[in-house]
Amino acid sequence: MASAQTPSFPAASALPSLASITSRLHLKQLRLLIALADHGSLLKAAEQVALTQPGASKALQEIEATLGAQLFVRTNRGLEATDLGHCVIRYARLIQTDLVHLREEMLSIMQGHGGRLALGVIMGAVPLLTDALSRLLEKRPALSVEIVEDTSARLLRLLDQGRLDMAICRTSISQQPHLYDAVNIHNEELAVVASVDHPLAQARQLQLADLADSRWVVYSANMPMRLTLEREFHAADLRFPLHLLETTSAFTTWSLLQKNPQFVALMSIDVAQFCTRYGMTCILPLQLHSRSEPYQLVTRHGSPLTPVAQMFIDEFGAKYSDKPGDEVGETAEKK
Template sequence: MNIQQMRVVQSIADHGSFREAAKRLFLSQPSLSQSIKELEAELGVQLFERTNQGARLTAEGSEFLDHAQHILNQVELLETRFSSKEAHNLEFSIASQHYDFTAVIVRELLAEFPECRQFRLFETTTLKVINDVEQHRSEFGILYLNDENRAGMLRLLQGAHLHFEQIGTFRPHVFVRQGHPLTQKAAVTLADLAAFSQARFLQEDSRFSFFSEDLVDYAASKQVVHVSDRGTIIGLLQQTDLYGTGSGIVKEPEKQGLVFIPLLHEPEGEIILIKKKNRQISPIGDSFLQKLRHHIASFQSSV
């Protein structure tokens, strides 16, 4: 049994056929079939049921893949951690909470680094951002800090051996649809929000407030809609009287049918960048960092 055979089993299970798995792994179909035949003989079990519609894992095959997947995940982490400098220049990944400006910067990187084969922009929950950087999947992570979440977040970052630096500060904003009753105000307070329902980004564990990327607690909200996707939240805001909260670092929000309103009497926040301690920054990462600083600074100087 070897790593390549585990990858063959994973690929067949993912794609449902020996032919497609062989194509994805750049193997001949006879070679792939022989690899599975040898593995099944070694284990003394049948891993796949072959049908006219393709291949399906047997119960033993499913159990085998469950165990093999843990090994393959660790191998992937090792390969990512110790891949060559040339390999690092062929792909670039960042993990982030849901921010509009990350896509703007990646768009600029696409033109600057045409030799880079893969860009990955992983918008996700707070804990998954931290895990992604900790496990070397992403070079950087982008999060926010404020007085409410600082202690919990710094404890998490320290435990994951991650370094952080401040990229910029922001004033909390509420975002709503054009024509929303709150747009009659130049600024709003928490009391103004009490009559309206809130849209929030879903987190792994709502018991811990420092995971949240929303700037207003939902305990006093009339109603709450938890959503995992930024596009879904924008769609809900455009069609309802829900409100969301965020940094306000969005240029031309009217193109998304939204209005951003300053939220008074709430602490300022910080946009921070996290990275693995002692990890060397790649050329693409260095350019990303420069563009991120410039973007945040230019936005702050314009408001």
């Protein structure tokens, strides 16, 4: 392994063939790469994969020779991955995750269970996911499911790492949307919500100016819902609020509204109606004019789907395929 601070990349023509890589690369070597990325230390990585330090150093040299590229450089903070190293590590994690899922799904099938499904969802689409999942569980009651609620950016990273089978989010926030297959499943409508004790809770009609001085609970900058709210303020010729509370958590949003009756928040109409139905919040009578981006059902491009993942997609197809403006079907729209 070279110790240069700034590695020079080999010409693309020098990249070994796929047959050469697959015949020489071993799973234990991939485990070593992941350990090096996690610890930044050859000694700690060697201990994790049960190698001596000289053995780990030799194994890393063999990996770099197999791939024809320098994957790490030495710095005063330890070993750091090069750009090519980050690429290889990402795929090493995908392979490891796929093997974990392989064993879990085999075990589940052998035990007579229904398999495993890992789903991601942004806050506004939670009701859509739970509806589709409930229908799927009626057909596959023994199915094991993991649900991760987060922002689109973080969910896409989890998809990249192979930690999710699919996510309900948006690919527009990614700089590489071509990495995903996405279908529009629902056009999002937004609502402004507040505590039932908010001073304007009983108003019949409101303008955005009536809430311009309110404390807003919002998504972080550059998220689609936040951008929609910014467009609303701009269209109304109002200064966007300076003192914001930023969160991606529905529970945090509800708790803030409950504890602070002066606060307001922007939510998807589905979540807002759910909260209002159970008396947690009220929907303020404010008409929003900006159109939000639709929710998408997103998978990794070129990644094969498990049977249960396809069944989950089919649940959306059955519900939305006959609605104008939605695009759920067997063929994913390339984004």
